[in-house]
Amino acid sequence: MLRFAVRRLAGMTVVLFAISVIVFLIFNVIPNSDPAARIAGKNANPALIARVRADMGLDQSLPVQYLTMMRRIFTGQLTSYSSNQNVAEQIWKGLPATLSLCIGAALLWMAVAVWFGYLSAVRAGRFTDRALTILALVGISLPVFWLAAILLYFLSYKVQLFPTGSYVPLSESPVRWAYHLILPWVTLAVLYVGFYSRVLRSNMLDAMNEDYVRTARAKGLSDRQVRLRHVLRNSMIPIVTLFGLDFGAVVGGGAILTETVFNLNGVGLYAGQAIGKLDLPPLMAVTMFGAFFIVLFNAIVDILYAFLDPRIRLGESAPV
Amino acid sequence: MAAPTTEDAAPTADVEGRSPWHLAWARLRRNRIAIGFGVLFLLIAVFCLAAPLWAEYVAHTGPNQNHITDKITIDGRLTNVVSTDGIPIGPGLRGRYLLGADQNGRDVMVRLMYGGRTSIYIGVLAAVITTVLAVVVGMLAGYYRGWVDAVLSRILDVIWAFPVLLLGIALGTTLALGGLSIGGLQITGNSLWIPILIIGLVYVPYMARPVRGEILALREKEFVEAAVAQGKGPLRIMVSELLPNIISTVIVFCTLNIANNMLLESALSFLGAGVRPPNASWGTMIADGYQTIYTAPHLTIVPGLMIVLTVLSLNVFGDGLRDALDPRATIRLER
């Protein structure tokens, strides 16, 4: 077990390393993204640009630059190319907005998805099921940024029901915090509700045909008790694991479109602005941050599975 | 494999075996909703493919032709296509500018159709790339296991863990500037192949993992053992024994993948990293429409609706396919 966990974590480190190298290479291969020339300004002559480059350490070889950057990320000393701001600080400042958005949306989508999925499974084949299925499928067919625009246009402009976005810190006013986040929560949740409700439905339907359910019914438990105590609980396991992966992805930058459209000063928006400026340090930091979350949740899920299912950690057909 | 269905004619003396494909097709046909949406997708595709015809005979203009200072006759009066204040005309029942004009004086309907062509084209081609890569990687990883699996799985992990949009934008921006040259093959910066390759790459783990999982399971089955005993080489086993068994999974995933690709393409184009101007795609049209969402909301709403309808039809049809190809589906529906 321990060996498995260690191997998994080692794999995680390799993946993170590979990602950091890829990001670094991509941005150093872009022609004309030389930050020295940009920072030196419009009228700069070659002498000025050379001075800027030396000051920023950009005249070193690529491996040296890479190591310096990684070292700075881990010691929290990374500053962006286009302004003197400390990247770690900016990410820290952006976390409340991103976490508020993601956690709120996650709670919403899980609650609604479980409810819809349960209903759908229980009334499988009938009208409720078909309607909810179509609804779910519509949900996963909407482009996030378009949905946000439509919601804003109709509910914020035509009918001034909601504010346009922008983040109000929880400490400032919980009511306004929530009020400003309602539309973003709904936008982010819609996509996942559709997906999760269908996964739950399909898992529940599979579970309902298992032997242990038949046994439970034979024992005399009511339909409802069977559904809730056995079927739902067992169907939730894959849901929880999927949730772990998706939540990791959303916190790690998957919310970039929602944050941008609603002007929430989160980590995703910060990354988006950095891309526009081809500013490597924040981009590297946010990508690593995001990848770390995704890989972490991935590894936790795998380890948990191995822990729960002896076949996996013992057998030769064990996933690596 | 004989299934007592009502589709048989009068009972005969021989019991006819029906292949699983026949059964699946029969099940699919019964699912009217799925068939309906499948037809809808085909209609949308035909509509978009007819773009050159509309452009030539109805609108008399191409998708990228600017008509900023032109005038057309509406209700007998000569009107500026784009007013002196920069406001384009709105939709109306006429051949030219049916959906109005955009700020460059281009015909929105024509752009919508050409844009659809581009978006669907990218979605389908990227799905082909993803499918091929995913099947190859999944098969190799599942069949050989061991260190081959370890390496391939790690590569999939890297792609999986990479924040998709950031990767897409980074690559899109880089490659748009200089284009790509692999060996002797040159791709210019504006080519559609760049978003196609990026989108094709991003979703490989999504499909490769389930394929790998199925191969891992199938590998233990007796018929594979038998094939090995017969002396068949790995390649033949993969192609003739394993592949047919995963085909149905692959087909379903491929259909759903087209839908996801179209969504990703619209997101990338919206962010400026997908289809490059002045070419139209539904994503770039939404981005352009955003500029005037107050005064001309239809420029944002219409392309978005097209995306939703197309993706929805693919999703519903793919769902129906999945139910049809999965023999347990009927049991599920019957409680």
Add this chain to the structure above:
Amino acid sequence: MRRLRRIVTILAATAVTGAGVAGCGGTKSITGAGGGAKGGEVNVTMTSFPDYVDPQLSYTVEGWEVLWNVYTPLLTYRHQKGDAGVDVVPGLAKDMPQVSEDGKTYKLTLRPNMKYSDGTPIKASDFTYAIKRLFKANSGGSVFYEGIVGAKDFAEGKSDTITGITTDDNTGDITIALERPNGTFNNILGLMFAAPVPPTTPLDKESTNNPPPASGPFVITRVDAPNTLTMERNPQFNTVKDAGATEVADAQVDKILVSQNKNNSAQVTGVQQNTIDFMSDPPDADRLPEVKAKFSDRFRMEDSINTYYFWMNTQKAPFNDLKVRQAINYAIDPEALNRVFGGRLHPTQQILPPGMPGYDEYKLYPGPDMEKAKQLLAEANPADKDITVWTDDEPDRKRIGEYYHDLLNQLGFNAELKVIAGDVYFTTIGNTSTPDLDTGFTDWFQDFPHPDDFFRPLLNGENILPTNNSNFSQVKIPANDATMDKLVEQQLTDDVRKQYAELDKSYMEQAVWAPYGNEQFTTFLSDRMNFDKSYRHLLFSQDYTSFALK
């Protein structure tokens, strides 16, 4: 300079209320005679936050707008609108400089007994310190001051001091020696690059998060880059006024809160609903007609000194052929481009914009005339018809690029459009090793009101730099270069102005550019603001000392 609006390519959605702006309860204090209430708080929004909150480093329109009334240089520009604002007048210095016969020595005297906002005295040596900062902090503005004797050596680290500047803190005397006479030097002394700052300011780093103390009517009390900054009345500004600096205007409000808001539409709505007092940027094209129609009592169009043009690479086919370039000049339709800008672009065919000394209107290529253009192209018959058109990704520039791309295709070329992210656009086309630099979009906003600021960086053959080039057309006409060098050494008399006008015409006879417009800007204020008092300066954009509540 170029108008580097660092707008993210991702667009924000619509809004109704102004996003993220703190409430603006203004306090109106009662005044005696002297017209207008003095005091109160004002909030201002802009789409792009100032690049640096640092007088030596800031080089964008937004930065200059904010900093002009915070840091006063030795000389300054008159606080008036229109042509009157183009005159250089004494700021922290007692008088205009005494220039020696050979034009190479400038003598000024600092006014006595002035203090920065934190109470420390303003000294003559602070001017030298500011110039040193330009070089050590690698400011883009340092190039203007390289003509000072010893500056280059200092920049390269060969010397600890700039030998060409001598100061005496007791008498306030400042003497500057130039390597060559320079008729633009007074203008350059009037820029914030040369504003004195105390030696406690970091020498080689930007000071955005902790700006140096102020010498103008406002002091920056708080910076939260890139979101907001707060400006308040400078309590020590009376020391500057009392020392005789009559041309430096005083503040009429107590506090200004400057916020960044990426959503132009939200800003428009905010000003309309009086939750925002002033928006720096003009309303977007689709809101402009509504603002013009319904809010004319607090909205006006303003002139600005800039030229928008298409550059054409004169060193490469097909644009190395004069006829091809002239054809383009005949073909482009400034009215179409004006509509892309929402009606804010005045057509032009000159290099220099109206308002710039040396401007003279003439029309060498009456048009748009597609027939004439096609005829010229037929005569020229270029072999190479594959061209790449460049533009940046800001929405209106992208549309301009698409128009130009379509036009070139209609003329028979095989054009490819390349849209580059705004932040790297100019460094991309300014790198002469970038392949396929044929033609594309650019603009130029004056750095100071002297024609040399247009001709030298944009058209001088010596200035085709390998990186950070601004002479995108790669123009090299030695006779014109010589004229430029001769004219810059002279002071700007009427005769010199005429000669600049002829230089302009001579370049356009060679059709080195395809200019098409001068962009107008806007003043749009909330109800509580005094609309008549507020104006837009030709160099520093909106003058914050002209903000006053009704």
